[in-house]
Amino acid sequence: MVSHRIWGVAAASAVVFSIPAVAEPVPAESLGPSAFAAPGLFPASLYKHYYNNPTATSAQPQPVISDPVLASHTTYPFDLTNPATIPKNNTKDPHPLPPKASSGQILEAAFQQVLSIANNSNFETNCAKCQAGLQAAKFLALAAPELGPELAVRLCEHFDFNTDCPTQFGAQTLGATITQVIAEADVGGLDGQAICSHFISGLCPLPPTTPLDLTNWFAKPKPSPLPAAKKPSGKRLKVLHLSDFHIDPRYTTGAEANCTTGLCCRENNLHSPTPGQISFPAPRYGAYLCDSPFSLAAAVLQSIPVLAGTEKTGFDFTVYTGDLVSHDSENQLSRDYILYTETVIYDLFKRTLGAGPVYAALGNHDTYNQAQDAPEALGGELGQQFSWNYDHVSSLWEYEGWIPKSAGDLSRAHYAGYMVRRTDGLRVITLNTDFCAANMFAYINMTNPDVSGMLRFLTDELQAAEDAGDSVWILGHVLTGWDGSNPLQNPTNLCKLHIVDRFSPHVIKAMFWGHTHEDQVMIYYTNNATVISAETAGAVGWIGPSVTPLTNLNSGFRVYEVDSATFEILDAHTWRSDVNSFPNLDGQTRFGPTYEYEYNTRQTYGANVTGWGPNDPLNATWWHHVTEAMEVDNTLVTVFNTLQGKGSVLTAPCTGECIPAKICYIRSGSASLAKQNCPLGFGSVQ
Numbered sequence: 001m002v003s004h005r006i007w008g009v010a011a012a013s014a015v016v017f018s019i020p021a022v023a024e025p026v027p028a029e030s031l032g033p034s035a036f037a038a039p040g041l042f043p044a045s046l047y048k049h050y051y052n053n054p055t056a057t058s059a060q061p062q063p064v065i066s067d068p069v070l071a072s073h074t075t076y077p078f079d080l081t082n083p084a085t086i087p088k089n090n091t092k093d094p095h096p097l098p099p100k101a102s103s104g105q106i107l108e109a110a111f112q113q114v115l116s117i118a119n120n121s122n123f124e125t126n127c128a129k130c131q132a133g134l135q136a137a138k139f140l141a142l143a144a145p146e147l148g149p150e151l152a153v154r155l156c157e158h159f160d161f162n163t164d165c166p167t168q169f170g171a172q173t174l175g176a177t178i179t180q181v182i183a184e185a186d187v188g189g190l191d192g193q194a195i196c197s198h199f200i201s202g203l204c205p206l207p208p209t210t211p212l213d214l215t216n217w218f219a220k221p222k223p224s225p226l227p228a229a230k231k232p233s234g235k236r237l238k239v240l241h242l243s244d245f246h247i248d249p250r251y252t253t254g255a256e257a258n259c260t261t262g263l264c265c266r267e268n269n270l271h272s273p274t275p276g277q278i279s280f281p282a283p284r285y286g287a288y289l290c291d292s293p294f295s296l297a298a299a300v301l302q303s304i305p306v307l308a309g310t311e312k313t314g315f316d317f318t319v320y321t322g323d324l325v326s327h328d329s330e331n332q333l334s335r336d337y338i339l340y341t342e343t344v345i346y347d348l349f350k351r352t353l354g355a356g357p358v359y360a361a362l363g364n365h366d367t368y369n370q371a372q373d374a375p376e377a378l379g380g381e382l383g384q385q386f387s388w389n390y391d392h393v394s395s396l397w398e399y400e401g402w403i404p405k406s407a408g409d410l411s412r413a414h415y416a417g418y419m420v421r422r423t424d425g426l427r428v429i430t431l432n433t434d435f436c437a438a439n440m441f442a443y444i445n446m447t448n449p450d451v452s453g454m455l456r457f458l459t460d461e462l463q464a465a466e467d468a469g470d471s472v473w474i475l476g477h478v479l480t481g482w483d484g485s486n487p488l489q490n491p492t493n494l495c496k497l498h499i500v501d502r503f504s505p506h507v508i509k510a511m512f513w514g515h516t517h518e519d520q521v522m523i524y525y526t527n528n529a530t531v532i533s534a535e536t537a538g539a540v541g542w543i544g545p546s547v548t549p550l551t552n553l554n555s556g557f558r559v560y561e562v563d564s565a566t567f568e569i570l571d572a573h574t575w576r577s578d579v580n581s582f583p584n585l586d587g588q589t590r591f592g593p594t595y596e597y598e599y600n601t602r603q604t605y606g607a608n609v610t611g612w613g614p615n616d617p618l619n620a621t622w623w624h625h626v627t628e629a630m631e632v633d634n635t636l637v638t639v640f641n642t643l644q645g646k647g648s649v650l651t652a653p654c655t656g657e658c659i660p661a662k663i664c665y666i667r668s669g670s671a672s673l674a675k676q677n678c679p680l681g682f683g684s685v686q
Contacts, residue, residue, distance in 0.1 A: 030236070030238070030309055030561075031307065031308060031309045031559075031573060031597075032305075032306050032307045032308060032309040032311075033306065033307065034596060034597040035307075035594055035595065035596035035597065036303045036306045036307050036594065036595055036596075037591045037592060037593070037594040038298070038299035038300075038302045038303050038591070038592035038593055038594075038595075039302065039591075039592055040585070040588060040589040040590045040591045040592050041055050041057075041589050041592075042054050042055060042061050042294065042295055042298055043298055043302065044061075046063070046298065046348070046351070047061075047063035047064065047065075048064075049063070049064040050062055050063050050064060051063075051064060051078040051082075057253070057284055057586070057589060058253060058254065059252075059253055060083075060249070060251050060252070060253055060284070060293045060294045060295060061294045061295070062078060062081060062082070062249070063294075063344075064076075065340055065343055065344055067339060067340075067343050068343070068396075068399055069392065069395035069396055069399050070339070070392075074336075074339075076336060076339075076340045076343075080334075080336055080337060080340055081249035081250055081337075081340070082250075083250045083251070083252040083255075083266065083267050084267060086250055086266065086267070086268055086332055087331070087332055087334070088167065088331060088332075089167055089170070089172050089173070089331045090172055090173070090331065090332075090333065090334040091172050092334060092335075092336075093334055093335045093368065094385075095171060095172055095173075095175075095176035095177075096176065096180075096381055096382055096385050097145040097146060097148065097176055097179055097180065098141065098142075098145050098179065098180050098183040098184070098382060099145075099380075100142075100143070100144070100145060101142035101143060101183075105142065106139065106142050106143055109138065109139070109142060112186075112188075113135055113138065113186075113187065113188040115188075116186055116187075116188030116189040116192075117131070117132065117135070117188040119189075120188060120189065120193070126203045126204075127193065127196055127197075127203050127204035127205065129203070130192070130196035130200055130203040130204060131187055131188055131192040131193065131196055131204070134182060134185075134187035134188075134192045134195065134196070135187055135188060137151060137182045137187070138182050138183065138185070138187050141179045141180075141182045141183035142183055145179050145183065148175060148176070148178065148179025148182070148183075149169065149170050149171035149175025149176060149178070149179060150171075150175075152169040152170075152174070152175045152178050152179070153165045153166050153169050153170055153175065156168070156169050164331075167331045168329075168330060168331060172331075173330045173331050173369065174330055174369060177369055177372055177440055177441075178440065180374070180378075180382060180441070181195075181440045181441060181443060181444060184378065184444045184445075185443055185444045185445075186445065186446075189447075190207055190210070190446045190447055191443050191444060191445065191446050192204075193205075193207050194206075194207050194443050194446050194488075195443050198438060198443075199440075206489075206675075207446070207489075208489075209489040209490060209493050209672040210446075210447055210449070210490050210493075212449070212493065212494055212498065214498060217459065217498075218459065218463070218502055219460075219463050220463065220466075222502050222503075223466075223506070226505075226506045227469065227506050229506075229566070230471075230565050230566045231565060231566075232563045232565055232566050232568075232615065233563055233564045233565035233566075234563075234615075235563070235564040235565075236561045236562060236563065236564065236570060237316040237317075237561070237562040237563075237564050238308065238309075238310060238313075238315055238316055238559060238560075238561065238562075239315060239316055239317055239318065239319065239559065239560045239561075239562050240304065240308065240315045240317075240318040240319070240353065240557065240558075240559055240560075241318075241319050241321070241512060241542065241544045241557065241558040241559070241560060242318060242319075242320050242321075242349075242544065242547065242557050243320065243321040243322065243323070243513075243514030243515075243517075243544035243545065243546055243547070244321075244322070244323040244363070244514050244515070244517050244544075244546035244547060244548055245292060245297070245320075245323065245324055245345055245546075245547045245548065246291040246292055246323055246324070246325065246326050246327065246365070246546070246547070246548035246550060247291065247292050247293075247294065247297050247324065247325075247326065247341060247344065247345060248263070248265070248290065248291035248292060248293055248326040249294065249326075249340070249341070249344070250266060250326065250328075251265050251266070251282070251286075251290065251291065251292075251293035251294070252265060252266060252267045252282060253265075253281075253282055253283070253284040253293070254278070254281045254282055255267050255269075255278070255281070255282045256269060256270050256271050256278050256279065256280065256281075256282070257280040257281065257282040257283070257287035257288075257289060257290060258271050258279050258280035258287075258289065259271055259289065260272040260273075262329060263289075263290065263291060263326065263327045263328065263329075263550075264282070264287065264289040264290045265282035265286075265287060265289070265290035265291075265293070283582040283583045283585065283586050284585070284586060285299060285582045285585055285592060285593050286548075286549050286555070286579060286582055287549065287579065287582065287583075288549050288550070288551065288552045288553070288579055288580075288648075288650060289550065289551060289552070290549065290550060291326040291327055291548045291549075291550050292547055292548045292549070292555070295592070296547070296555065296593065297345075297348065297547075299577075299592045299593045299595075300547055300555060300557065300577070300593075300595065301348055301349075301352040301353070302352070302592075303575075303577075303593075303595040304352075304353065304557060304595075305352070305353065305354065307575055307595060307597070308559045308573075310353075310354055313354065314353065314354020314355040314356050315353060315354055315356040315559075316356050316562075317356040317357050317358070317359060317422075318349065318353055318356060318357070318358040318359070319358075319359050319360075319428075319473070319475050319512050319544075320349070320358055320359070320360040320361070320475075321361055321363075321475055321476065321477055321512050321513055321514035321515075321544050322360070322361045322362055322363025322364070322365075322366060322433075322476070322477030322514050322515065323363030323364065323365045323366060323477060323514060323515065323546075324341050324342060324345045324363065324365070324366050325337070325338060325341045325363075325365040325366055325370075326341075326365075327365065327550060328370075330369060330370060333368050333369070333370060334368060335368050335388060335389075337368070338366065338367060338368045338389065339392055341366075342366070342392060342393055342396060343396065346358070346360070346393075346396050346397070346400055347400075349400075350400045350401075357400075357401070357402035357403070358397075358400070358402050359402065359403075359420065359428045359430060359475060360393070360397065360402075360430065360475075361416075361417075361430040361431060361432070361433070361475045361476050361477050362389075362393065362415075362416045362432050362434070362477065363477040363478075363514065363515065364433075364434055364437060364438070364439070364477060364478060364515070366389075366393075367386060367389050367434070368389075371434060371437070371438060371439055371440075372386070372434070372439055372440055372441060373386050373415055373432060373434040373435065373439055373441060373452075374386055374441045375435070375441060375444070375451045375452040375453070376452070376453070377445075377451055377452070377453075378441075378444075386415075387412070389416070390411060390412050390415055390416045391412055393411070393416050394408040394409075394411040394412045394416065394418075395408065397411070403418065403420050404420070407419065407420040411430075414432075414453075414454065414457050415432040415434075415435070415452065415454065416430075416432050417429070417430050417431045417432045417454060417457060417458075418430055419461045421470065424564060425469075425470050425471065425567075426470065426471050426472070426473060426567050427461070427465045427470050427471070427472045427473075428472075428473050428475065429458060429461050429462075429472055429473070429474050429475070430474075430475045430476070431454060431458060431474065431475070431476040432452075432454060432476075433476040433477045433478040433487070433513075433515075434477075434478070435451070435452040435454050435491065436454075436476075436478060436480070436487045436488055436491040436492055436495065437478040437486060437487050437488060438486075438488075442488060442491075446488075446490060447490075449490040449491045449493065449494040450491065450494060455491065455494055455495050455499065458474070458495065458499060459499055459502075462499065462502075462503040462507055462508070463503075465503075465507050466503060466506070466507045470507075471507065471508075471509045471566070471567040472503070472507050472508050472509065473508075473509060473510050473511070473512065473567065474508060474510075474511040474512070475511075475512050475513075476511075476512075476513055477513065477514050477515050478513070478515045479513040479514075479515055479516065479520070479522065479541065479543050480492040480495060480513070480522070480541065480669055480670055480671065481522050481541075481665075481668040481669045481670045481671055481673060481674055482516070482520055482522055482543070482665045482668060482674060482683055483661075483665050483668070483674050483678065483680060483682070483683025483684075484668065484670075484671035484672070484673075484674030484675040484678070484680070484683075485671075485680075485683055485684075486515060486516065486671070487670075487671045488671065489670075489671045489672045489675070492670045492671045492672065493670055493671075493672045495670075498528075500524045500538065500539050500669065501524070501525075501526050501527065501528075501538060504524065504526075504538035504539040504620075505538050505539060505619065505620065508539050509566070509567045509568055509569075510539075510540060510541075510542065510567070510568075510569055511524075511539060511540070511541040511542070512541070512542050512543075512544060513541055513542070513543045513544070514543065514544050514546070515543075516543060516683075516684065517545070517546035517548065517550065517551070517553055517686075518543065518545065518546075518553065518644045518645060518646075518684065518685060518686075519543070519544075519545040519556065519558075519574065519643050519644050519645075519646060520543035520644060520665075520666075521540065521541065521542055521543060521623060521666055522540070522541040522543070522665070522666060522667075522668060522669045523537050523539075523540055523541075523620050523623050523624055523627070523666060523667050523668075523669060524537075524538050524539040524540070524541065524620065524669035524670075525537055525538060525620075525667070525669070526538050529667075529668075529669070529670075529673050532624075532667055533624065534621050534624045534625060534628075535621075537619075537620035537621045537623065537624040538620055539620050539669070540618075540619060540620040540623050541669060542558075542569075542572070544557075544558055545557065545558060545574065545576070545646050549579040551686045552645070552648055552650040552651075552685075552686050553579070553645050553646055553648050553650075553685075553686065554576045554577060554578055554579050554580075554645070554646035554647055554648045555576060555577045555579060555593070555595075555646070556574060556575060556576040556577070556598065556646040557574070557575055557595075558572055558573065558574045558575075559572070559573045560572050560573075561573075563615075563617070566617070568617030568618075568619060569617060569618050569619070570615060570616075570617055570618065571600065571601060571602050571618065572600075572601035572602075572618065573597065573599075573600055573601075574597075574598045574599055574601070574643070574646075575595045575596060575597055575598055576595065576596065576598045576646040576647055577593045577594060577595045577596070578594075578596075578647070579648070580648070580649050581593075581594075598643065598646065598647060599643060601618060602614075602618060604639065604643070605626045605629070605636065605639075605640075606618075606622070606626065607629075608629040608632070608633065609622060609625040609626060609629065612625075623666070624667075626666075627663050627666050627667060630659075630662075630663050630666075631663060634659050637654055637658075637659045637662050637663065638653070638654060640654075640662060641653070641654035641658070641662065641685060644685050645685040645686070648685075650686075651685045652685060654682070654685075657679050657682070658682040660679065661678055661679040661680075661681075661682040661683075662682060664677055664678035664679070665678055665682075665683060
């Protein structure tokens with residue numbers, strides 16, 4: 001996630017931008033109170049043992065965590081999360097390198113790369129220089145892979161890519177990954193152009209979306225006419241949507257919350273103009289430039305059941321759209337840190353949210369190296385180098401009783417993506433969206449939009465659901481469209497413009513994403529969105545607000561009301577907590593953060609949508625009508641912009657070209673559409 005740093009926000013009274021008022025929401029009768037203040041002390045009963053005093057307000061709790069699914073039943077040491085001993089580098093975990101190439105392989109690679117350069121029309125530009133440089137790196141990676149990280153460090157130092165090149169690009173961090181990718185990529189062709197566009201100062205133009213050949217991709221044509229819609233049951237399920245928790249067990253209360261670079265509220269990150277003193281002490285419940293401390297994690301999980309009215313019943317189920325782990329620098333991460341975080345968060349969900357299952361997707365931060373997942377097509381050890389993580393989360397989901405063993409086995413084989421068929425006829429499909437985002441391994445063989453096989457898996461599962469007459473929800477982390485700044489164009493073009501079109505609206509009832517930390521929504525249209533209208537609106541993607549305040553956002557969550565037969569969303573309720581007020585909670589232990597009802601989706605956006613009854617779904621057609629209302633009444637866009645940042649005092653107003661841009665983003669289910677149709681630069685409020 002890319003964000004802009006805001007300085008000097010230190011008190012609850014600080015107001016940087018004037019935020020327009022949103023109409024007073026009216027919570028549903030089935031919900032709890034409109035606001036709830038969490039207890040002022042950490043609930044020490046959450047864990048049996050701690051490395052420190054969990055009720056002290058001067059430091060964050062440090063629970064003793066044992067992993068229930070590892071054969072060794074590992075107890076994670078205090079040094080792993082001790083704020084005073086954040087590691088400088090990880091030398092424990094393996095960082096595999098590609099095997100040394102034979103002379104024949106080097107010769108064939110040289111020949112193919114020369115052909116690629118000859119066929120590349122950009123060769124006389126800076127882009128060509130970048131790709132030609134990648135050629136030299138490729139041959140080194142093939143012939144002497146052990147020297148790849150050293151080359152990465154030397155180039156980093158020469159071109160001043162980073163202030164600490166050995167730490168960031170050495171063999172124990174990204175150097176090994178870079179070597180693998182360069183060894184496999186077609187650096188003289190599309191792969192190299194994309195690498196030089198995304199990773200090396202934008203030296204190449206962004207490659208266009210590659211035309212698709214969908215011959216034989218779908219086993220059957222789309223039914224015509226579509227199957228008759230299922231009759232609503234009138235019974236509503238209550239479903240929680242959480243996203244981007246980003247718990248920070250290294251958060252230091254009282255550390256610099258307004259640091260100059262990196263993740264703030266850490267002992268090792270300071271405010272450079274005043275390095276000898278703290279300009280804004282980190283409140284114990286969090287701050288706008290920091291991830292979620294344990295105190296905030298406990299507060300939100302205590303608040304959710306009360307506010308949602310599920311203290312006695314629990315949720316019917318929960319969807320979690322990824323990113324458990326804090327935004328640490330690469331050199332401060334390790335496999336153990338990922339395993340620890342997964343164990344902590346899923347255990348907390350199980351013990352605080354009630355009996356319903358949690359269906360979770362991996363986020364780009366939920367791995368090590370971060371945002372990296374290798375396709376099995378690499379073969380051997382390299383194709384399996386992240387299996388430790390897929391095995392772990394799959395085992396945790398089984399251990400918590402959220403998925404059966406069959407789904408767990410599917411998850412281990414599909415990069416932690418799985419399908420589970422509930423007894424009520426809903427199928428939940430989760431995807432590892434690292435293969436559609438800025439994962440370095442996704443830059444290998446980019447002309448193939450599905451190197452990993454993830455989209456083949458999705459298509460086959462959707463076909464099985466159609467054959468059985470089942471409905472489907474799809475979960476992932478990195479959103480497919482909006483302003484087009486987050487995903488890659490080729491895989492989202494296949495996935496969202498073609499796969500979603502093929503199976504909407506009769507199979508796919510809703511999709512759920514995270515990653516931006518913001519409250520957003522996207523519509524998917526039929527026929528490659530050549531006609532954008534209420535009649536062509538096929539599916540909708542809900543982008544969940546984050547629990548973490550990073551960056552410059554309030555903390556939030558959402559609950560859906562869902563018909564138990566059609567699995568259409570009938571209403572949505574969103575709560576938030578004002579992070580700007582957190583400093584005022586220090587110095588007392590009576591109250592923690594207050595989470596308050598922010599808005600009702602139907603009431604906030606639907607006043608001008610005619611012909612829509614109270615039990616009609618908030619589907620793609622409804623959302624298209626909302627965008628039409630926004631075109632007539634721009635104040636609706638102003639409201640949307642405010643809610644996008646969860647009412648943060650740091651949300652910039654949306655005026656001028658921003659208004660049509662936001663409407664265009666809502667109508668863009670894929671990155672290709674956004675880049676083709678929309679004014680760029682207005683996607684985030686951060």
